[in-house]
Amino acid sequence: MRLSSAIAVFSLLTILLSGCGGGPRPRRAAAPPDDARAYRQCMAEVGKLDVQVQPLPDRTFANGCSATHAIKLVAIGIPITNLGAMKCMTALPFMQWVRQTVSQQAExxxxxxxxxxxxxxxxxxxxKNNVKGADLSEHGKANAVDIAAFVLQGGRRITVLxxxxxPDPQARAFxxxxxxAACKRFxxxxxxxxxxxxxxxMHFDMGMGRYCR
Structure with missing residues (x-):
């Protein structure tokens, strides 16, 4: 696992913060001790994987959004588009899902x-669901990831939509x-x-409760 330079971290943070569309300026988060302990344990588990990640500075926003104990997934075995900050405790099962489930099921x-x-x-x-007045999405806590498609060797693209x-039963089965498999991890x-x-x-998060549908 390689750590970024201060300049790279600052650049990634600038990109991350732009996702709030000019909202309130961020401030450093004061995370609960239990979260800090879970983060340390998570990073220790990540260190056992053959992956590259970049830890990101904790940030919170006045409107309730936050990105605390988050990392950037740099190289985890399969290239993935559009990934930004993700809580380590969400990123770990996601990396395991990608490395252990997606590859095996596709083959x-x-x-x-x-x-x-x-x-x-x-x-x-x-x-949630970009519905005005709804509760804050887990995406607003860097606690979720949405997967839309898979590209196979040779160029075939399997999309959720x-x-x-x-019509293809194999694509449906995959x-x-x-x-x-994600339901067992998230x-x-x-x-x-x-x-x-x-x-x-497909939406995966580590929010409260258990639900698979």
Whole structure:
């Protein structure tokens, strides 16, 4: 695991903060001791993996958004688009899902490895489902990630939108297998069967409760 230089961290932080669309200026977070302990334990587990990550400074915002105990996933085995800040305690099961589930399921079900995963992102300072007046999304806490598509060796692209209920039974089986595997790692997993908001992606987070749909 390689740490970034101060300049690289500052650049990444600037990109991260721009996701709040000119909202309140960030301030350093005073995280609860239990969270700090969980973060240390998480980083120790990450250090056992053959991955590259960059720790990010803690930040909170006056409107309730935060990115505390977050890391940037640099190289985790399969390239993934649009990843920003993600809490270590969410990033760890995500990396395990990518490395242990996605690759195996693709080979088993589709006969080819996944060479790229397309995401809709991680940290985003917004309410749930972008609905005005709704509670803060777990994305607003850097505690969630949305997965939209998988690109196979050779260029075939499997998308949640077109293939979840598409004509190819192998593509359907693959998407459902990785979805169900995610349910064993994350507290909340939402896909097209959950509601119309998730018709084009799978949402994973480590929020309160347990729900898989």
């Amino acid at each position: 088993t079900t589709l006969g080819k490895p996944v060479v790229k995963i397309e995401s809709f992102g991680t940290f985003a300072c917004r309410p 077109k293939d979840w209920n598409g 998407l459902r297998a990785v979805h169900q 507290n909340i997993v939402l896909g097209p069967d959950a509601n119309a908001y998730h018709r084009d992606h």
